[in-house]
Structures are given as structure tokens and as C-alpha cells.
Amino acid sequence: MDLDTSKKIRVLLIDDDEDDYFIIKKIINQIPHFPFQLEWASTYDEGISRIRTRQHDLYLVDYRLGEKTGLDVLKDAAPQDRSEPFILLTGKGDRDIERKSMKLAAADYLVKGSFNADLLSRTLHYALQRKQIEEQRLQHLVELNRSKDEFISIASHQLRTPATGVKQYIGMLMEGFVGELTADQQQMLSKAYESNERQLRIVSDLLKVAQVDAGKVKLKKTIININELIADIIREQKSTYEQRHQKIIFTPQSDECAATIDRDSVRMVLENIIDNASKYSEQDTTVTVVTKDDNSQVRVEITDQGVGIPLSEQIRLFEKFSRINNPLSTKVGGTGLGLYWAKKIITLHEGAIHVRSKEGKGTTFTIILPKKGQIT
Numbered sequence: 423m424d425l426d427t428s429k430k431i432r433v434l435l436i437d438d439d440e441d442d443y444f445i446i447k448k449i450i451n452q453i454p455h456f457p458f459q460l461e462w463a464s465t466y467d468e469g470i471s472r473i474r475t476r477q478h479d480l481y482l483v484d485y486r487l488g489e490k491t492g493l494d495v496l497k498d499a500a501p502q503d504r505s506e507p508f509i510l511l512t513g514k515g516d517r518d519i520e521r522k523s524m525k526l527a528a529a530d531y532l533v534k535g536s537f538n539a540d541l542l543s544r545t546l547h548y549a550l551q552r553k554q555i556e557e558q559r560l561q562h563l564v565e566l567n568r569s570k571d572e573f574i575s576i577a578s579h580q581l582r583t584p585a586t587g588v589k590q591y592i593g594m595l596m597e598g599f600v601g602e603l604t605a606d607q608q609q610m611l612s613k614a615y616e617s618n619e620r621q622l623r624i625v626s627d628l629l630k631v632a633q634v635d636a637g638k639v640k641l642k643k644t645i646i647n648i649n650e651l652i653a654d655i656i657r658e659q660k661s662t663y664e665q666r667h668q669k670i671i672f673t674p675q676s677d678e679c680a681a682t683i684d685r686d687s688v689r690m691v692l693e694n695i696i697d698n699a700s701k702y703s704e705q706d707t708t709v710t711v712v713t714k715d716d717n718s719q720v721r722v723e724i725t726d727q728g729v730g731i732p733l734s735e736q737i738r739l740f741e742k743f744s745r746i747n748n749p750l751s752t753k754v755g756g757t758g759l760g761l762y763w764a765k766k767i768i769t770l771h772e773g774a775i776h777v778r779s780k781e782g783k784g785t786t787f788t789i790i791l792p793k794k795g796q797i798t
Contacts, residue, residue: 430459436469437484452539466490496526507549627759641684648679667705676715703728731779
């Protein structure tokens, strides 16, 4: 990869020794075609100030800077977040300093007095080239991820429309709009309807995740009574719990747990977790839901007596497409997107979601929401 040599490459030297500045300037002047323009900052504070202006292409940083060190410069400048490379200079070779500088994303490490114009030129050029390659790689990954999200969004929209049509026509057949059906026909249509419903849920999950990843989720926050919201969800899911021979007990610990939230999105998060508590529990078990008002925040704890989650698996529970193997996972199915989306939504509310679980003993999800926030 060739660098643009049509203009001078601005190099900032941060070094509190003026003699070192003149020595390095002399070496740079000896580089063929002299593509570099050296500038000097004589103190740590001046160096940090000039780094923040982002007016240079490359930085040479001396290790000794009075009470500070070049490692302090690297910590403050955060080279990993910049397109300009940083090279650390020391008076003598020190493997520990070299290791620490590389850990702080320094592009290279040079010992004063050990390099000439040829070595310095190669070091500066290689540092710039590596940084350019890294920037291009990161940009490629960003574009690839954007293309993937756009594909998921478009594909999901295209899939949902015909799947919704299929649902309507199957429903009409089952209702007898074209004549009475035999028991076998009803059974086959019922299975087709259930399969189509699963497809619609998958498409819906993909759409929600694509929207939240693209930053297109707009929250409409109002003050909502969380107790009333949860009571409504439990009423809706009561028949499902009864079919599974399970109980759900709601215990609000204060009369009013008001939080400033987007009602629809938080409702879907709570619906998902309360439904999962049932899905991943056997018959004759109980799910408890508890709300707590902690003055500045509302806590919702959903506890089941289900199969639990191994400690080794909990770290990836909120990852995209994460599916945890357990005795009920094959039966339950799913996309592995629900909890990923839930965490994103709660984070957008400046809240938090945590999990405590013991394999074979059950799981508790804790959702924390701020009581006050900007109403939109």
C-alpha cells in the first residue's frame, strides 16, 4: 500500500529534552525526499493539548516526560480509537515498557541512539501503513455489518407479508368459509397454522433486532404504572400457564411502581421473560413476579423453578442468536434473539437486566428501570 507523498506528513514529537528534538529533526532531514514535517511539544500537557487538535499524522512520544511518562500519554490519547499511530521512544531498551506500550496500542517502539534516517523512515512509514490497513479493515467490517442488517430488514419485510396472507387463508379454511372440513383436514391445517405462526415470530424477532441494531428504535416515554402493566400481562398469559399446569404469583411490594418508559417495548420485554419462565419450567411449578420501588428506580424480579442455566452459559445469554442447551430447549425452539433484543431495549431506557440461575434449580431475571426520565 502506497502512502500519499504529495503533501508533508506532519509528525509531532513529545519530548521534554530540546537536544533530543534537534537530534531527531536532523535524522528526519536526512530521509530521502524529506516527506516528514517535524513539530515539537516540550511538555506532557502541551503534547496532550496538541494531540486533541488532531492536526498531526503521527506521534513520537518520549517515555520520560517529567513526572509523567509516555505511557500516560498513550492512556490519555487512546491510540486504539485514532487513525494516527503513536510510536514510543526510550533512552534504553526495556521489554516491560515495550510490552506495556503495545498493550496501550502503540504502533511501535524505538530506542534513542539506535536508529538512523533509514530505520526511522521505515518505522514511520510502516506505522502509517499498518494504521491505514487497520482503519480500512474496520471500515469494511462496519459496512459488512450494515449490509447484513439491511438485508435482514428487507428480507424480514418481504417474508412477513406473504406469511401473514397464509395465516389469514388458513384461518378462513379452519373457520369453514369454504365448507366443512374432516377431522384429518382440521388437524393438518392446525399444524400448518402453528408452523406459520412460528415463522411469523421468527420474522418479527429479526425485524426487531435489525431495527435496534440500526439505531432506528424510537422510544416514546410516558409515566407508566409497572404494577398495572405486569398485572395485564399476567391476565393475558393466565390461560397459557393453566394449560401447562403451572402457577404464576404476582407480589407488588408497593402500591405504585411508576417508571418513565416506552410502554409497548417494555411490555414486550416483560412478556418475553414471563413467557420464557413458563416455557423453561416443568409442570406443577410456580413462577413469581415481584416489583420493588427503590426511590430512584423500579425493580422487577421474575423467578421460575425451571431447568436453570449453567454458569458457563450465562455469559452469552444476551448475545445475538444465543441458544442455551438444556432439557427443554429442543421442545421450546426459538431464534435466540429475544433476550438480546430485551437487553438492548432496557439499555436504551438507561436501565439494566441481570440474571441469577442455578442449573436444575431455576432462574431469576431482574429488570431495573429508572423512575424518572425525559418524557418524549
